[in-house]
Amino acid sequence: MEEEEIEKAVIAYLKRKGFRQTELALQEEQSKNLSTTKTDPDIAKQILSFSEVESVPARYREGYSTLRSWTYNSLDLYKHELLRVLYPVFIHCYMDLVAKGYSQEARNFFNSFREDHELMHLRDLQKLEGVLSPSHLEENEFARSLRHNKVNIRICQYSYDLLLQYLQKSESMIMLGIINERINFRVSPGQPGSFTDDADVVSLMGSSNDIAKQVNQKEVHWGLLEDSIEEQLEKAGLATDVEKTEGESKEGDLEDNKKRSAEGGKSGTLAKKVKKDKIVGATGKSIRSEASTVSVAPRVKSELALPVRSTEVEQALLEDLRNRAALGSSALPSxxxxxxxxxxxxxxxxxxxxxxxxxxxxxxxxxxxxxxxxxxxxxxxxxxxxxxxxxxxxxxxxxxxxxxxxxxxxxxxxxxxxxxxxxxxxxxxxxxxxxxxxxxxxxxxxxxxxxxxxxxxxxxxxxxxxxxxxxxxxxxxxxxxxxxxxxxxxxxxxxxxxxxxxxxxxxxxxxxxxxxxxxxxxxxxxxxxxxxxxxxxxxxxxxxxxxxxxxxxxxxxxxxxxxxxxxxxxxxxxxxxxxxxxxxxxxxxxxxxxxxxxxxxxxxxxxxxxxxxxxxxxxxxxxxxxxxxxxxxxxxxxxxxxxxxxxxxxxxxxxxxxxxx
Structure with missing residues (x-):
């Protein structure tokens, strides 16, 4: 739907310019696609073909400068979201000039506005500044990825409406063409996002976020290996604590049970709970302490053939683990x-x-x-x-x-x-x-x-x-x-x-x-x-x-x-x-x-x-x-x-x- 609204802005512009035939063609194309949510890619090509009427270097500089000024003069509440649009427009203006053979003009354009984007995208700019000819656009991996994929930008509904209003009044067909073909807006309801969200809202690799979502659906077994050294130590420590505690608390449990039965008694499960608590707390140490997440991690089987450890090595490892210092926010390491x-x-x-x-x-x-x-x-x-x-x-x-x-x-x-x-x-x-x-x-x-x-x-x-x-x-x-x-x-x-x-x-x-x-x-x-x-x-x-x-x-x-x-x-x-x-x-x-x-x-x-x-x-x-x-x-x-x-x-x-x- 966003692309259709941008195309309406294009049609309004074409009316003012007298492109009556183009308007009818676009309207006919839109009427064919009313029942679908996707827009025919030929429309974007038509828009670009008409934008080439104005595609001289001065038009790129003028269109971007006007968009830049409007963005910086927007309301503070929405400015940081609208500023996200400038970077993809900037790099595509530069690459378009290079593609059309205006190398020197492209270089001047790049140097004039690069300071606006160096804080957030310095490494990307360093990759692009060496692109000076049409052949470089295909040879440079980063430039090729940008040319072949759309840029995803997340923006709130009101910011998007403000941008549409500007585009409808704009006289630059070049900016309309770039925004329509190169940017995919993901409009969200409600208030604008915070400044700290800016790292995630602009995806310069086009479909990488979608790929990531698809990849991240796969299952990952993140636990520890079965029969690991940590598990051996846990079992050994638990067995030792149980034997020690049972010997020390045998008489105490007997007396407690007699008192309960004399008082009318509580259920046997309470006696079991008390005994369990004594096992955990007898030595003042819990095998599954809050500071350690290792003991509660699930166990998984290895997909690799693991080497066999000698008895001497295992004993040395267990000794180290027994003498491990417990660390946390109140106990920092040496x-x-x-x-x-x-x-x-x-x-x-x-x-x-x-x-x-x-x-x-x-x-x-x-x-x-x-x-x-x-x-x-x-x-x-x-x-x-x-x-x-x-x-x-x-x-x-x-x-x-x-x-x-x-x-x-x-x-x-x-x-x-x-x-x-x-x-x-x-x-x-x-x-x-x-x-x-x-x-x-x-x-x-x-x-x-x-x-x-x-x-x-x-x-x-x-x-x-x-x-x-x-x-x-x-x-x-x-x-x-x-x-x-x-x-x-x-x-x-x-x-x-x-x-x-x-x-x-x-x-x-x-x-x-x-x-x-x-x-x-x-x-x-x-x-x-x-x-x-x-x-x-x-x-x-x-x-x-x-x-x-x-x-x-x-x-x-x-x-x-x-x-x-x-x-x-x-x-x-x-x-x-x-x-x-x-x-x-x-x-x-x-x-x-x-x-x-x-x-x-x-x-x-x-x-x-x-x-x-x-x-x-x-x-x-x-x-x-x-x-x-x-x-x-x-x-x-x-x-x-x-x-x-x-x-x-x-x-x-x-x-x-x-x-x-």
Whole structure:
């Protein structure tokens, strides 16, 4: 219906211009389609064909300038909604001028009005400014997507009516043609949306929101693996508590039952309830505490053949879990921060082993350096900040007399962009600009395998939570799943429209998540290679991700400093976490899932209350947006952007970064 109303505005304009024959043709076309809700696409073509009568560069500038002035002079209540229309009109005016061969005029038009849109769409403008000829419109992926898809804009009914009134009075056929063919309005009743909604109301990829809705209908099993270490500990702890409590409270229960029967008695179910309460509260600890979401997560079967753990490894893991510190809003973690110095601006990435004993750095000279912190007598400077912070300096250059405080690994033919330790720290993976992934042994201090498959630089690589399998992401717009014992990838995940910048495994190993420069995050089924979730909401490229220990939530951080918390079961954003002023390079959940740590290029580590953040939808229903941000603490460094974060199995937070002068 919206398109029909815009066409009425076109007809009114054509009447004033004397296009009587065109008016009759359009009316006849409309009468044929009265019984349907869709409009014949030929009408849009007719409108554009007549708009070409006026399609000289000066007309584009004049039409856009008039629309821009009218929008900025609109009522404040509706202005922010009407401003959404300017950006798609601006970019299509520019691309139309390029398509018609007016390269210089297009460049002048672009430079004249780009400042209006740089705050919200800087990266998109950077992609478009290199489009200077008709052939570039097809070669440039972003421009081609814009030309072949409509832009969806959400707007309230009154704002839409104001726009229609303007179009009916407007003398610019070009603006009418662009708005009719390039924009799809989704008109909603009621008052205009808030300013904070602007990230979701303009979809520049045309049908991506519709695709996301369709994809997000698929079922996702987000629980933990059956017979996981956490489940074993839970069973063992429950059995121990039951035996201990039964022995201690046997006589007390007998006396309580005698008193009840003497008093006329209560039902037997009350006695059972009291006994159950004593089991839970006997030691002062509950196996299913409110702070831990892991114990209540559903159990699922693995779709991958999992490696067998030795008894010694299982015992070590269980010991770590028994000694895990309970964290929450009132109990923040201790933080150990490793600072790289003398890197000469060549450190690209860093990673930390699960117990914090090994720290690795990937460098632009294609080298990997690994420091064994447990064997180095480094001076550690500590200072208390309620989440005790300890800092250690790591010398990245060779020491005196050529002695190295680190192990040097060489083999790549290009800069190393990502590194990841295996869960036990015995292996490390590296991703490089030479399009390969290499597997190294930290015990043998040697390269074991070189994995080739990507066609362009590999940006990220991550081990699965159980080891054996790993995932990589690349400039070739794909993510791939590998097994350590095979040189070819097991699965290739293709679908992103730009670089896949980061990759993250789900807690149950049945899914991987990918973050891309196309501003979307996708969740993929490992077994089928199918995309089962698409998350839309980021305004810039996605640089980091983390999965909650129970597998239900995922956090993603972008180039603008925004962190989005997603619910995997519904595919919706639970809450945005705003506070960083620069790129969010790393994210990590605490082991029980109550806290999220984020590290940024703004030289801070922030701790967020996940328990509070995941309750936000109820608050939003009541109109309470103030509780959307729940930052517990900000831990600043002097001048060290944060490259890596890692919670140990005992809930100590490790962090690493490079000193920037």
């Amino acid at each position: 933080v150990s921060f490793y600072t790289f110095i003398n890197t000469h601006n060549s450190l690209n990435c860093s990673t930390i082993s699960s117990d914090g004993s090994l720290v690795a750095g990937g460098f632009s000279d294609s080298s990997l350096k690994v420091w064994d912190i447990s064997k180095q007598g480094q001076q550690v400077k500590s200072y208390n900040a309620e989440g005790d912070v300890e800092s250690a300096h790591i010398e990245a250059s060779a020491g005196l007399e050529g002695k190295r405080p680190y192990t040097l690994f060489q083999g790549h033919a290009g800069p190393i962009y990502s590194a990841a330790f295996s869960p036990l720290g015995d292996f490390i993976l590296t991703a490089s600009a030479d399009s390969t992934v290499r597997l190294w042994s930290t015990k043998l201090k040697a390269n074991l395998v070189c994995y080739k498959g990507h066609n362009y630089p590999v940006w990220d690589v991550q081990f699965s939570p159980v080891g054996q399998y790993f995932a990589s992401s690349s400039h070739d717009r794909t993510a791939r799943i590998w097994s350590m014992d095979r040189i070819q990838p097991l699965r290739i995940m293709a679908g992103h429209l730009s670089d896949v910048d980061c990759v993250q495994w789900h807690a149950n190993c049945n899914y991987i998540a990918t973050g891309s420069s196309d501003k979307t995050v996708r969740l993929w089924d490992v077994q089928s290679g199918e995309c089962v979730r698409m998350f839309i909401g980021h305004r810039s490229m996605v640089l980091s991700m983390a999965m909650s220990p129970d597998g239900r939530y995922m956090a993603s951080g972008d180039e603008d400093g925004m962190i989005m918390m997603w619910d995997l079961s519904t595919g919706r954003c639970v809450t945005p976490l705003m506070g960083h002023s620069s790129c969010v390079w790393t994210l990590a959940f605490s082991c029980e899932g109550s806290l999220l740590a984020s590290g940024s290029a703004d030289c801070t580590v922030k701790l967020w209350d996940v328990t509070a953040s995941t309750k936000i939808p109820k608050a939003e229903e009541k109109g309470n947006s103030a509780s959307r941000l729940r930052s517990l603490k900000t831990l600043p460094t002097k001048a060290t952007p944060v490259y890596a974060l890692r919670f140990s199995r005992r809930n100590l937070l490790f962090a690493a970064g490079v000193l920037s002068k």
